Amino acid sequence: MDKKKGSWESSGCEKGGISRLFANSAHMAKELFSVEEKNDRPRNFALSPLSIDLVLHMLAAGLKGNTLEQMLKFLESESRDEILSKSRNMMDVLDTLSSNEGENDNVLCMVNGIWVDEHCPLIESSQPDESEPSYMEQPNEPSYMDQILIKIFKPLEWWTKLTHGLTMHQKDSLKTLFPTGCLIKSQDFFLANALYFKGMWDSEHIFDEALTDSDERYFYTLDGEKVSASFMTSVQKYHYRSFDTFKVLKIPYQKRVHGKFSMYFFLPDSQYGLPNLLEELSGHPQEDYFDLEEVKFEELWIPKFDFSYNFDVAATLKKNGFPSMEDSKDFSKMVKIRRGVPNFSTNMFQKVVIKVDEKGTEAATVTDFDFPRSARSKLMNFVADHPFMFMIKEENSGLIFFMGSVLNPSL
Structure with missing residues (x-):
């Protein structure tokens, strides 16, 4: 990997970092197994550690206050600036890896996205809407949508890459990634991502x-x-x-x-x-x-x-110190918060679909x-x-x- 552009060393995978990421991933797998072994008929289970890590960084980049402090501790980062730096390098690495030019049967695509209630819209510019008072304390700071979401996480660009070159069957299968009912009116804020991988055995x-x-x-x-x-x-x-x-x-x-x-x-x-x-x-x-x-x-x-699996990410991570994220003021860098909205509800789910046969592997997650x-x-x-x-x-x-x-x- 080119260290000048997207060196993963600066994104947290320096020597010893791989072991830490692997341990964290195995810990999540252990939590999912503990859930499944209690069922009368335990299911096969799967997760995408990379996809979860990406969404958590996308979320942390827009937080402030005590929720940010808890998230920094959870992600083992010192500051919001460090989160932004890691996120830029992470996306540079993934941008390179997901380049499918010159590939035949091998495909890697990813998309990021955020959904919010219409009453709490994303902050689209550095100037807040003065007609609707909010908790935003620094009106001239770079906006979350313009300077962070679009420039770093590039949701529109990634969606183009996700659908480019896939067959109609593959595109249709992507529709099943989002858990049923994950976007409902009672939710104020929803983070999502989709990752598609297809690899043929050497x-x-x-x-x-x-x-x-x-x-x-x-x-x-x-x-x-x-x-x-x-x-x-x-x-x-x-x-x-x-x-x-x-x-x-x-x-x-x-x-x-x-x-x-x-x-x-x-x-x-x-x-x-x-x-x-x-x-x-x-x-x-x-x-x-x-x-x-x-x-x-x-x-x-x-x-x-060949199976699919979906689970509540936040509930799975809670035992490992995942913050509750309920104080609406701590989201004011990201969305406009109306007066009289003391609490905020957040949800994070993941669904994985994976198939392994004699030809290779096809896997996806939302x-x-x-x-x-x-x-x-x-x-x-x-x-x-x-x-x-x-x-x-x-x-x-x-x-x-x-x-x-x-x-x-x-x-």
């Missing part, structure tokens, strides 16, 4: 579709049941490493003109090891999780999966065995026949675009 790491379902295979769930599933397999070499209680496998996507993407699979050794794995990754992250060696497997089986094991052979095995975690990561920047867990590929 030609040296493809799966033979003829071998899928060549024989019946089962996936063993956390409740002790087994379900039939379609498993992909390959005789190619893959990057891999075994740790104390889990294994890591990397599958690269076709190289892009800008960016190098891979999918990682974190497989617990135990059928019931996913909770301990999420605890380990959120509490003791290590950068050598991604320091893998190329090996050839005796057995390699990964289930195909979160005991019946038989004994045989003796280990000298060759490595990677049989993902029980709950595991996955991640889509850009190698140069360290950005984590998607993360989630498969608890039952048949759902």
Whole structure:
């Protein structure tokens, strides 16, 4: 990545920063798992850490007062100026990565957006509407819409990029990203973003579709049941490493003109090891999780999966110190607040759609065995026949675009 334009080092991913971002992402995954394990039928879940981080920076850039102080602490930043600097660099990096010129089947697009109630419009210029008194204290400061939203986060530009080059089927699928009922009249303020990724497996790491379902295979769930599933397999070499209680496998996507993407699979050794794995990754992250060696497997089986997941981001982050954001005065850099509006309601949701098969991955966002094991052979095995975690990561920047867990590929 060009350090003069959009160096991710200045955006918080300096040495050691990747581990922190990975730990925060794993912590969110752990929170989502804790919700799902209480359900009678736990669902597969996924989230986009990058998408959430982007929206939080977009929000923090327009805050003030105590809410800003809480958000700075949450984002581990010293000042609003630091938030703006990180946001500029973040968007420069993403602008480069999302350039799809010269790409064939690989697509990366993103859009940012804000919706507000008509009674609390965005501040469109540096001069407030004097006919409607507000809480804005510095009328000559740069406006949130002109100087921050448009110049840094570029919502109109990103929307053009999001739809450019996509097929009608892909454009229609984007309509399903927003959770049902997320835009309702009772809400004063709504932040949203959409991220679309399509990557084909690298030609040296493809799966033979003829071998899928060549024989019946089962996936063993956390409740002790087994379900039939379609498993992909390959005789190619893959990057891999075994740790104390889990294994890591990397599958690269076709190289892009800008960016190098891979999918990682974190497989617990135990059928019931996913909770301990999420605890380990959120509490003791290590950068050598991604320091893998190329090996050839005796057995390699990964289930195909295709699911969607939506959740309340704010509720998920609350245990980690996410601010309540109720004081309307603290939003006055962003929107015009009418007198007599003491409190403000905010909502932040995310929905992720992901599909993994023999050809590659398409993802978007707007979160005991019946038989004994045989003796280990000298060759490595990677049989993902029980709950595991996955991640889509850009190698140069360290950005984590998607993360989630498969608890039952048949759902």
